[in-house]
Amino acid sequence: MEKYDVIIGLEIHIQTKTKTKMFCSCSAEYFEKPANTQACEVCIGLPGALPVPNKLAIEKCILFGLATNCKISETIRFDRKHYFYPDLPKGYQISQYDNPICSNGCIEIKDEKGKKEKIEIERIHQEEDVAKSLHIKNYTLIDYNKSSVPLIEIVTKPIIKNAHDAKEYATKIRQIVRYLNISDADMEKGQMRCEPNISIQKKKTWKYENGKILPIGKNKLNPKVEIKNIGSISAVEKSINYEIQRLIEQIENNEKIIQQTRGWNAEKNITEFQRSKETAEDYKYFPEPDIPVIEIDKKTLDKIKKELVELPDTKINRYTKEFKLSEYDAEVITSSKEIAEFYEKLLEEINSPKTVANWLIGPIFSHLNNSNIEINNLEINLKELAKLISMVEKKEILNNKAKEILEKALKENTSIEKILKESKSTVINNENELENFAKQIIKENPKPVEDYKNGKTNAIGFLIGQLMKLTKGNANPEIAKTTIENLINKG
Ligand code: ZN
Ligand code: MN
Secondary structure, three states, X not given: OOOEEEEEEEEEEEEOOOOEOOOOOOEXXXXXXXXXXXXXXXOOOOOOOOOOOOHHHHHHHHHHHHHOOOEEOOEEOOEEEEOOOOOOOOOEEEEOOOOOOEEEEEEEEEOOOOOEEEEEEEEEEEEEOOOEEEEEOOEEEEEHHHOOOEEEEEEEOOXXXXXXXXXXXXXXXXXXXHHOOOOOOOHHHOOEEEEEEEEEEEOOOEEEEOOEEEEOOOOOOOOOEXXXXXXXXXHHHHHHHXXXXXXXXXXXXXXXXXXXXXXXXXXXXXXXXXXXOOOOOOOOOEEOOOOOOEEOOHHHXXXXXXXXXXXXXXXXXXXXXXXXXXXXXXXXXXXXXXXXXXXXXXXXXOOOHHXXXXXXXXXXXXXXXXXXXXXXXXXXXXXXXXXXXHHHHOOOOOHHHHHHHHHHHHHHOOOHHHHHHHOOOOOEOXXXXXXXXXHHHHHHOHHHHHHHHOOOOOHHHHHHHHHHHHOOOOEOHHHHHHHHHHHHHHO
C-alpha cells in the first residue's frame, strides 16, 4: 500500500419522498403495488405527453443542497440524457447536465483515527428514476410503477481516500436526508443506491486540481473502475476494499487495467465484471424542450431555508457543550432524529442530561434492540419515566431496582407507575425503620462489630452488605451505614 494512493469518488442516488412522481401525477409510492398500476402516458413515455416538474421534489433537492453547504443555482434547467435500455421507455432520462440545482458543497466526516475530514460534493442534481425490469424465465417484463419517481443524484469530487471514509460519507448522507424528511433512504427498498468509482495511482504521479485528478509530467494515470448499484452501507466499504485489493494485484502483476463497470455480489463478497468502457459514454445531452427554465426566487429560497432543522453535527456540538455529554454519547443519541427528539422531550420532564443519556443508551436501547422496534414505537409515558429517574437521584430507590422496574414495564407493556406500586421497591430511607434490621445484624455478627470497634473501619462494609441482604436490597446504603455506626457507637 505504501507505493499507491487510493482515489475514490462516490455517486449516490436517493429517491425523494413525494406523493406523486417527478413529471406526472401518478403516485410515487410504488413499493409492493401490483405491476403497472401506477403509470400514465407521461411516465411510460408516449409521444406527445408533456412532463410537468414536481415542485415539492425540487424544493427537497434545494433543501438538501442547503444542508450540505452547496451553492444553489438561480435557475433550473432540465436536460435529456440519451441511452437505450428497456427500463427507459422514452429512450432518454430527464436529468440535468451542465446546470445542476446544487453545486460545490461539502460535509464533514470522521476518518478512521477520529480526525475530521471534509468531503467535497461536486454536484447534486434532480432527475427521474427508471422503470423496473423483472427477469422471469426467458422473458424480461417491465413494471413502470417506478418509472419517473423523483431521484436526486449526489456526486462527490474524487477526494475520498479509503473505504472507511466512503462508508462514513454514505452514512452521513443517509442521516441528513432522514433528518430533513427528504427520503426514508431505505436501502433495502432501493430508496438509496451507491456507486463508488475507484482508481489506484502510484504515489507522486498525480495531483488533485480543481476537483480533478491530473497526471504529473509524463505519467499516465490508471483508469478507474465503477461499482454499480450497491444496496447497503456495509457493502460500500466491503466492495471498495475488495476492488482496491484486486487493482493493486493487477498492477503488481503488470496486468493492463481496463476502465470498466463491475457489480457487487453480496453473497460471494466479490465484485464481478459487467462491461468495459473504452471511452466515456456519449449520452448526447440536450436541453429538455418541454420544460421551461424555472427561476428560484428569494422568497421560495427563504421558505425552504425555514425547513432546515438542526442537523446532527450541530446537535453533537450543542450536546457536548450545553449538556456536557461525551462525544460518543452525543453521537449515539443524534444518530437518528427520532432518538434525539425522544431525548430532548425527556429532558423537558427532568433536567439531568447525563443521567437521562445513560438511561437512554442503557436500558432503553437494549429494550429496542431486544424487541427489534424503533424508538417511535416505544410505548412509554415520559412523565412516569422522568419520575422514576428522579427517584433514583433522590435516593428513594436503588438504581438497579429502578432499571428492573423500567425493563418490566417495557416488557409487559404496562405503566411504570403500576409496576412501581406492585413492587414494594421504595427504599427504606428512614433510620427508625432500619434500626430493627440493623440491631439484628449487629447481634448476629459480633466479630466484625468488634473489629470495627478496634478501628478496622473496613468491617462496616461487611455489615452494610448483610443489612442489604436482609432488606432484599431495599435499604438506602448511606442511611444503613449511619444507622449501624450510630448503634455500635451507642452500645
Ligand atoms: Zn405517470
Ligand atoms: Mn443518475
